[in-house]
Amino acid sequence: xxxxxxxxxxxxxxxxxxxxxxxxxxxxGNPSSLYPIGRQVKEMVTEARETLAKxxxxxxxxxxxxxxxxxxxxxxxxxxxxxxxxxxxxITSVIEHPAVIQTANYLEKKGIKVTYVPVDKYGTVDLQxxxxxxxxxxxxxxxxxxxxxxxxxxxxxxxxxxxxxxxxLLHTDAVQxxxxxxxxxxxxxxxxxxxxxxxxxxxxGVGALYIRKGTHIMPLIYGGHQEREMRAGTENxxxxxxxxxxxxxxxxxxxxxxxxxxxLAEKLKKGIKDNVPKVKFxxxxxxxxxxxxxxAFYGLEAEAILLALATKGIYVxxxxxxSEGAEDDSHVLDAxxxxxxxxxxxxxxxxxxxxxxxxxxxVLKELPDIVAKFREIPALDIxxxx
Ligand code: PLP
Numbered sequence: 001x002x003x004x005x006x007x008x009x010x011x012x013x014x015x016x017x018x019x020x021x022x023x024x025x026x027x028x029g030n031p032s033s034l035y036p037i038g039r040q041v042k043e044m045v046t047e048a049r050e051t052l053a054k055x056x057x058x059x060x061x062x063x064x065x066x067x068x069x070x071x072x073x074x075x076x077x078x079x080x081x082x083x084x085x086x087x088x089x090x091i092t093s094v095i096e097h098p099a100v101i102q103t104a105n106y107l108e109k110k111g112i113k114v115t116y117v118p119v120d121k122y123g124t125v126d127l128q129x130x131x132x133x134x135x136x137x138x139x140x141x142x143x144x145x146x147x148x149x150x151x152x153x154x155x156x157x158x159x160x161x162x163x164x165x166x167x168x169l170l171h172t173d174a175v176q177x178x179x180x181x182x183x184x185x186x187x188x189x190x191x192x193x194x195x196x197x198x199x200x201x202x203x204x205g206v207g208a209l210y211i212r213k214g215t216h217i218m219p220l221i222y223g224g225h226q227e228r229e230m231r232a233g234t235e236n237x238x239x240x241x242x243x244x245x246x247x248x249x250x251x252x253x254x255x256x257x258x259x260x261x262x263x264l265a266e267k268l269k270k271g272i273k274d275n276v277p278k279v280k281f282x283x284x285x286x287x288x289x290x291x292x293x294x295x296a297f298y299g300l301e302a303e304a305i306l307l308a309l310a311t312k313g314i315y316v317x318x319x320x321x322x323s324e325g326a327e328d329d330s331h332v333l334d335a336x337x338x339x340x341x342x343x344x345x346x347x348x349x350x351x352x353x354x355x356x357x358x359x360x361x362x363v364l365k366e367l368p369d370i371v372a373k374f375r376e377i378p379a380l381d382i383x384x385x386x
Contacts, residue, residue, distance in 0.1 A: 048244025
């Protein structure tokens with residue numbers, strides 16, 4: 001299997017699997033219990049919290065573990081709006097993950113005014129538009145750090161300056177950037193930041209929200225005293241331990257992985273451009289997650305390419321995995337100005353820690369033939385554009 005869908009999910013790192021498996025076998029205590037088997041688990045949860053906090057440049061008390069990246073996004077946005085009832089406006093972008101877009105849609109139904117900031121053809125948010133959208137009623141701005149479909153990195157530092165000037169809280173969804181580029185809450189200047197375990201070679205069903213000390217926010221889930229009363233419910237202890245281990249592994253080998261992944265992705269990008277005619281690279285050339293490559297194959301249906309690659313054991317995606325299976329076209333590809341038929345020809349290759357040079361060689365061997373064969377089918381109207 002050649003797995004090139006690491007933005008959808010990542011294989012669990014062996015060190016993480018081992019740590020979780022040992023933990024599950026040996027530790028069943030409830031971290032809220034005061035006797036030793038509970039205290040011990042609590043200490044391990046604290047250690048994981050510390051590891052993550054340190055990696056983000058945050059303090060331990062500023063991390064709340066959640067059930068997913070989606071929950072962290074919901075918590076940040078809805079929690080702040082709940083805490084600031086005198087403010088009723090929210091600003092986000094048109095290319096956010098559904099975790100944010102659907103939350104915005106829900107809030108609109110509840111009477112919140114939502115402004116969706118447009119992007120240019122590279123997927124970068126329009127800063128001037130954003131600046132002008134801010135009003136004294138704006139409670140929070142949420143702009144993703146890196147896009148899951150095309151990899152474009154947003155100018156969060158600049159957005160932070162705009163937000164700070166006006167005294168508005170800033171959240172960023174760093175689910176796709178954490179582990180791939182530097183993510184430091186102070187350098188970025190954010191008040192809230194979401195991450196997810198399964199995108200960083202950790203377990204599924206666990207995420208975290210960074211909440212800057214002093215930020216006004218209400219919980220999403222009420223109940224017991226867990227997570228300093230910010231997220232009730234007995235903790236997903238194995239998931240949290242696994243997430244902590246995944247972050248530790250990133251610290252240990254992240255820089256090396258990054259260099260290797262970027263080199264492999266560059267080889268794949270160049271190989272596709274050189275060997276497959278009538279393609280278009282989507283996203284920003286420089287300000288992007290280098291391991292994410294999104295290409296349009298003019299005149300073809302991406303799904304057909306995906307299935308043909310799958311018969312060779314090569315797994316890619318036609319867009320965001322989360323919207324895969326849905327009828328809708330990609331809102332991201334639409335937002336960067338692709339015509340629907342071009343958007344439907346787009347394939348995302350997302351590389352990760354376990355990809356090798358041989359993987360890329362095989363894709364470059366199979367893909368040109370697959371595309372050429374589909375293009376031999378007559379009556380395909382190939383409409384190339386910039
Ligand atoms: N945000 C982004 C940018 C994502 O890519 C994803 C997952 O694809 C999520 C949020 C949701 O994370 P989770 O799967 O942990 O809910």
